[in-house]
Amino acid sequence: MPRDRYTYQIEVGYRDSSKKRVTVVQGTPGTPKVALDLIRLMTDVEPPDLSDLSDLPVSFPPGFPFN
Numbered sequence: 001m002p003r004d005r006y007t008y009q010i011e012v013g014y015r016d017s018s019k020k021r022v023t024v025v026q027g028t029p030g031t032p033k034v035a036l037d038l039i040r041l042m043t044d045v046e047p048p049d050l051s052d053l054s055d056l057p058v059s060f061p062p063g064f065p066f067n
Helices: 033-043
Strands: 007-013 019-025
Touching: 007 033, 019 033
Parallel strands: none
Antiparallel strands: 007 019
16 A cells, blocks of 8 residues: 555445455545545544533543543
């Protein structure tokens, strides 16, 4: 794999439990648009706001998981 380009692995699962994995190297001519769209959607996601976690349905005891 080239060292100066990103490599993405896309894996999809089907209802019959089979899987298919595709490797996409950034800048490769002929890459299907659907693969490029999926990569763009997954890499351009805004980070979640973690400033207030009080509404989470789970609470962990102090020191978790090291207690």
